[in-house]
Amino acid sequence: MIPTITAFERSPDGGRGLARDMHVRWALEEVGQSYDVRLVSFGGMKQPAHLALSPFGSIPTYEEGGLALFESGSIVLHIAQRHTGLLPDDANARARAITWMFAAYSTVEPPILDRATAVILERDAPWHDERLPLVDDRIRKRLAELSRHLGDCDWLDGAFSAGDLVMVGVLRRLQRSGLLNEFPNLAAYVSRGEARPAFKRAFEAQLAVAMAASNS
Amino acid sequence: MIPTITAFERSPDGGRGLARDMHVRWALEEVGQSYDVRLVSFGGMKQPAHLALSPFGSIPTYEEGGLALFESGSIVLHIAQRHTGLLPDDANARARAITWMFAAYSTVEPPILDRATAVILERDAPWHDERLPLVDDRIRKRLAELSRHLGDCDWLDGAFSAGDLVMVGVLRRLQRSGLLNEFPNLAAYVSRGEARPAFKRAFEAQLAVAMAASNS
Numbered sequence: 001m002i003p004t005i006t007a008f009e010r011s012p013d014g015g016r017g018l019a020r021d022m023h024v025r026w027a028l029e030e031v032g033q034s035y036d037v038r039l040v041s042f043g044g045m046k047q048p049a050h051l052a053l054s055p056f057g058s059i060p061t062y063e064e065g066g067l068a069l070f071e072s073g074s075i076v077l078h079i080a081q082r083h084t085g086l087l088p089d090d091a092n093a094r095a096r097a098i099t100w101m102f103a104a105y106s107t108v109e110p111p112i113l114d115r116a117t118a119v120i121l122e123r124d125a126p127w128h129d130e131r132l133p134l135v136d137d138r139i140r141k142r143l144a145e146l147s148r149h150l151g152d153c154d155w156l157d158g159a160f161s162a163g164d165l166v167m168v169g170v171l172r173r174l175q176r177s178g179l180l181n182e183f184p185n186l187a188a189y190v191s192r193g194e195a196r197p198a199f200k201r202a203f204e205a206q207l208a209v210a211m212a213a214s215n216s
Numbered sequence: 217m218i219p220t221i222t223a224f225e226r227s228p229d230g231g232r233g234l235a236r237d238m239h240v241r242w243a244l245e246e247v248g249q250s251y252d253v254r255l256v257s258f259g260g261m262k263q264p265a266h267l268a269l270s271p272f273g274s275i276p277t278y279e280e281g282g283l284a285l286f287e288s289g290s291i292v293l294h295i296a297q298r299h300t301g302l303l304p305d306d307a308n309a310r311a312r313a314i315t316w317m318f319a320a321y322s323t324v325e326p327p328i329l330d331r332a333t334a335v336i337l338e339r340d341a342p343w344h345d346e347r348l349p350l351v352d353d354r355i356r357k358r359l360a361e362l363s364r365h366l367g368d369c370d371w372l373d374g375a376f377s378a379g380d381l382v383m384v385g386v387l388r389r390l391q392r393s394g395l396l397n398e399f400p401n402l403a404a405y406v407s408r409g410e411a412r413p414a415f416k417r418a419f420e421a422q423l424a425v426a427m428a429a430s431n432s
Contacts, residue, residue, distance in 0.1 A: 055365035056323050056358065067308045073322055074315035092283045099290035106289055106321040107272050113326050114333070122350070127343035134338070142272065149271035 002034055003064040005075075006050070007209060009039040015210030016175070017203045020072040021060040023169045025205055027076045027162065029198035031083035039209065073105050073166060080162040087162055100156050100163025104170045108146060111138040112173050139179055147183040154192060168193030218250055219280040221291075222266070223425060225255040231426030232391070233419045236288040237276040239385045241421055243292045243378065245414035247299035255425065289321050289382060296378040303378055316372050316379025320386045324362060327354040328389050355395055363399040370408060384409030 005028075007021035021037075028035050044050055045057045053061040054070040061068065062075040069075050077098065080086035087094045115135050122128055146167075150156060155164045171190050174180045180187045193199055221244075223237035237253075244251050260266055261273045269277040270286040277284065278291040285291050293314065296302035303310045331351050338344055362383075366372060371380045387406050390396045396403045409415055 051364075056319070056361045058323070067311060069311055069315050071315050071318040071322060073318040074311070077314065077318075078311050095283060095285055095290070095294050098293065099285050099287050102287040102289040102293075102321065103272070105318065106287060106325070107274070109322070110326045110329050114330055117330070117354075122347075125343070125347070127341070127347065131338075131341070131343065138333075145272045148267075 001065050002036055003028075003062055004036040004038055005063075006038050006040050006053070006059045006061045007206065008059055009041045009044075009209075010213040011206070011210050013210075014214070015207045017206050018173055018175075019059065019206070020169075022202060022206055023072040023166060024060045024062065024075045024079070025202035026165055026169070026199050027079045027086060029201045030165065030196070031079060031085045033079065033083060037205075037209070072169075073101055076162050076166060077101060086165065088158065093158060096157050097161035097163040100161070101166045104163070104167040108142050108167065109170045109173075111135060111142060112170060115139060115177065116173065136177070136179060139174070139177075140182065143179065143183050143186060147186050150185055150189060152185065154189075160193075160196070164189075164193060168199075217281050218252055219244075219278055220252040220254055221279075222254050222256050222269070222275045222277045223422065224275055225257045225260075225425075226429040227422065227426050229426075230430070231423045233422050234389055234391075235275065235422070236385075238418060238422055239288040239382060240276045240278065240291045240295070241418035242381055242385070242415050243295045243302060245417045246381065246412075247295060247301045249295065249299060253421075253425070288385075289317055292378050292382060293317060302381065304374065309374060312373050313377035313379040316377070317382045320379070320383040324358050324383065325386045325389075327351060327358060328386060331355060331393065332389065352393070352395060355390070355393075356398065359395065359399050359402060363402050366401055366405060368401065370405075376409075376412070380405075380409060384415075 005021060005024050008019055011019045013019060025035075040050055040059055045059065051057055053063070053068050056070070058070065060072055060075060061070045062078070069078060076086075087097050115132070118128065118132055118135055155161065156167060157163065168190050171180060171186060180190060194203075221237060221240050224235055227235045229235060241251075256266055256275055261275065267273055269279070269284050272286070274286065276288055276291060277286045278294070285294060292302075303313050331348070334344065334348055334351055371377065372383060373379065384406050387396060387402060396406060410419075
């Protein structure tokens, strides 16, 4: 059965692959599972039909037979658990890879989301220029800890896993901040993720949607 | 084999059970698994021995034989997958319960963390009074969506699950904000979680640590 995911009809990032459908597309490409995409408009995301799938009115969602999921992390984990290639076979290594998924969403991403909020929603606030460096320092603290853990390894814990997929996806949101370049091993880590053929296929697929939207 | 978790020697919340070891204690109590606790000082959290277990220098960690995990979400999921009582047997219902765990950490908690940062780290900033209502409105948006989904159900998706455990844990951080009381069904939902015998046992255990610290 081919699953169907949802994605933005017009992604706010204009095709930079920062929306969370990218995590799911990438995971599906890594495991070689084809998928269908249903595009959702900003208005449609707040309609009952979409809210029934996604209570917070977000994308992506994932439908497969009688199963409907939301939250990119949960969807990536579901894909990783049902296919080979995104989680190690060893039970302990598997639990550690899942730990990195939670670390990406719960520990590394919150200050990055705070920065996005500051830049998008509080850009004109009188405190913006003075507060942004505080937010950036909180991100640096997390990046320094992650950088120290990664060291000169290719991936966070042995072979590439769903934990790396999600962590790279989270760190890519810092592209325009310049912060990632302060930690060369993390910048290289993100580049390593982006160089994977499955990433490239996923990126091209979401870019094609953005290009179609900008031409319509 | 009895697992060992770590917790704050002196929790910053003074025993209100808002530190993340509470999620893990509660999960262990729900499944009836006894556990040992190793207390860590603020200084000790940044020492190599703890950083080897927890790269971001946080608590809780979880050690069981050769396995070492960090991130409360990952630890709760590990416990839930290896015992009966925190995840449904049906595969689809199981995936949906895990979805709620990710929703709690990735979607509901970030603005709540932002509020904690504002109140703790930016209390004396000149923008504090003007900015806090903006943060509160972002929390309200998530609470409204969650409240609409919950409706008059007891739990988020059928029987109590690890998803509810984590969501209640996240919402409890709003105790002193007054925001939860704007959504009576969510306030009742949190109370329902706190009324569970396993929650009470976990709460008393962390409170005893805080009381011992305050008397030392």
